[in-house]
Amino acid sequence: MRLSTPLKSNSVKIMLLGSGELGKEVAIEANRLGCEVIAVDRYPNAPAMLVAQKSYVIDMKNKEQVLDVIRREKPDYVLPEIEAINIDALFTAEKEGIHVIPNAEAVNKTMNRKNIRVFAAEELGLKTSKYEFVSTYEDLKEACDRLGYPVVVKPIMSSSGHGQSIVKSPEEVITAWEFAKEDARGSADELIVEEFIHFDYEITLLTAKNDNEIVFCPPIGHIQSGGDYIFSWQEMEMSETALNKAKEIARKIVEGLGGRGIFGVELFVKGDEVYFSEVSPRPHDTGLVTLITQSQSEFALHIRAVLNLPLGFEFLTPGASAAFKADKDSYTPEFEIDPAVFRVNSRFIVFGKPEAHPGRRMGVLLVSDKEAKEALKQAELLIQKVKIL
Ligand SMILES: Nc1ncnc2c1ncn2[C@@H]1O[C@H](COP(=O)(O)OP(=O)(O)OP(=O)(O)O)[C@@H](O)[C@H]1O
Numbered sequence: 550m551r552l553s554t555p556l557k558s559n560s561v562k563i564m565l566l567g568s569g570e571l572g573k574e575v576a577i578e579a580n581r582l583g584c585e586v587i588a589v590d591r592y593p594n595a596p597a598m599l600v601a602q603k604s605y606v607i608d609m610k611n612k613e614q615v616l617d618v619i620r621r622e623k624p625d626y627v628l629p630e631i632e633a634i635n636i637d638a639l640f641t642a643e644k645e646g647i648h649v650i651p652n653a654e655a656v657n658k659t660m661n662r663k664n665i666r667v668f669a670a671e672e673l674g675l676k677t678s679k680y681e682f683v684s685t686y687e688d689l690k691e692a693c694d695r696l697g698y699p700v701v702v703k704p705i706m707s708s709s710g711h712g713q714s715i716v717k718s719p720e721e722v723i724t725a726w727e728f729a730k731e732d733a734r735g736s737a738d739e740l741i742v743e744e745f746i747h748f749d750y751e752i753t754l755l756t757a758k759n760d761n762e763i764v765f766c767p768p769i770g771h772i773q774s775g776g777d778y779i780f781s782w783q784e785m786e787m788s789e790t791a792l793n794k795a796k797e798i799a800r801k802i803v804e805g806l807g808g809r810g811i812f813g814v815e816l817f818v819k820g821d822e823v824y825f826s827e828v829s830p831r832p833h834d835t836g837l838v839t840l841i842t843q844s845q846s847e848f849a850l851h852i853r854a855v856l857n858l859p860l861g862f863e864f865l866t867p868g869a870s871a872a873f874k875a876d877k878d879s880y881t882p883e884f885e886i887d888p889a890v891f892r893v894n895s896r897f898i899v900f901g902k903p904e905a906h907p908g909r910r911m912g913v914l915l916v917s918d919k920e921a922k923e924a925l926k927q928a929e930l931l932i933q934k935v936k937i938l
């Protein structure tokens with residue numbers, strides 16, 4: 550492995566398309582290996598920009614603007630960090646010899662619920678919830694009736710629960726339709742209607758892949774509210790049968806998508822049955838907990854995978870994370886953190902987002918303990934001691 554110093558002509562150049570909290574940790578790991586980091590996002594002073602060597606503010610959905618920064622910088626690797634990126638630009642960049650992580654087609658498949666669901670369920674034969682795709686209100690109504698209530702309605706392109714709702718009765722279909730249209734983070738031209746899975750629990754199985762090996766992190770349990778994560782813990786206790794099924798699904802999906810990097814494979818578990826839900830071809834928000842539990846966090850593993858370095862790591866301790874979300878608007882967000890939060894076994898990470906809005910994730914609390922359950926209890930308690938002024 551050849552490594553240099555950032556900004557030298559021979560340094561490895563990494564471009565992050567999306568510069569939020571996950572990208573910031575990736576940038577820090579890349580910097581530690583002497584890589585040069587170019588952070589790109591839709592607004593200035595995004596978290597990863599605060600630690601990158603250079604940054605650009607562009608319209609991430611505009612093909613010319615995305616291609617322009619790539620052509621100008623000629624990075625060795627382009628790492629998509631968000632879902633809402635112009636995909637044609639990635640295909641073109643790849644054709645021009647740029648290494649997109651994990652590859653443009655994998656990004657294309659995973660950014661669109663229709664592509665990834667059809668690929669997973671119909672091509673790879675993975676078990677998923679029943680689903681239908683609709684583009685008119687009438688079709689949505691019929692699909693909900695056919696699948697039977699409750700159902701989950703989601704825009705085909707979105708993330709962090711934006712535009713997503715659980716529909717419990719025919720009367721609620723109209724609200725779900727309107728919400729999907731107004732709150733989608735990508736495109737709500739089409740919606741997916743999914744059978745509601747009454748799972749016992751859900752996990753993220755972080756799976757790292759380089760050209761030679763695939764490694765699995767211990768499963769991460771999590772709790773979601775409104776389609777967005779609020780607590781996660783590692784390791785989630787599960788039966789050997791369920792864990793083996795989870796690994797088998799994860800292996801199939803990452804081999805199917807190909808390329809190098811870390812993948813967050815989202816799975817629902819009911820008894821020993823495991824359902825594939827979706828996958829991020831990049832670090833996962835629920836995986837922030839690995840910053841305190843693993844010798845190599847998901848961010849370090851991502852960079853190692855990108856650079857095709859060995860992926861070995863140790864699970865050091867059980868732990869938990871609590872997302873800190875703002876409850877108000879602020880253009881000069883300031884935290885008030887009770888010193889009690891800073892225990893021997895806990896940390897609070899401020900992402901550094903320049904603006905706070907109700908529901909926006911601004912930081913994360915991490916706790917380790919002998920048992921994940923105990924760490925989770927402490928995380929639930931300590932997160933209440935953080936406020937935005
Ligand atoms: N078919 C389903 N049955 C039961 N619960 C579901 C179903 N689909 C989604 N959920 C719940 O909603 C959460 C968010 O769904 P999903 O992961 O599809 O949305 P998302 O917007 O992509 O979120 P993120 O970007 O944070 O991963 C899931 O983690 C799960 O808790």
Ligand SMILES: NCC(=O)N[C@@H]1O[C@H](COP(=O)([O-])[O-])[C@@H](O)[C@H]1O
Pocket residue numbers: 567568569570571572630631708709833834902909910
């Ligand atoms: N579930 C996906 C996820 O967690 N993505 C993370 O959130 C950022 C966007 O935050 P913002 O919406 O507050 O700008 C993204 O840049 C990424 O780091």
Ligand SMILES: [Mg+2]
Pocket residue numbers: 815827
């Ligand atoms: Mg998800």
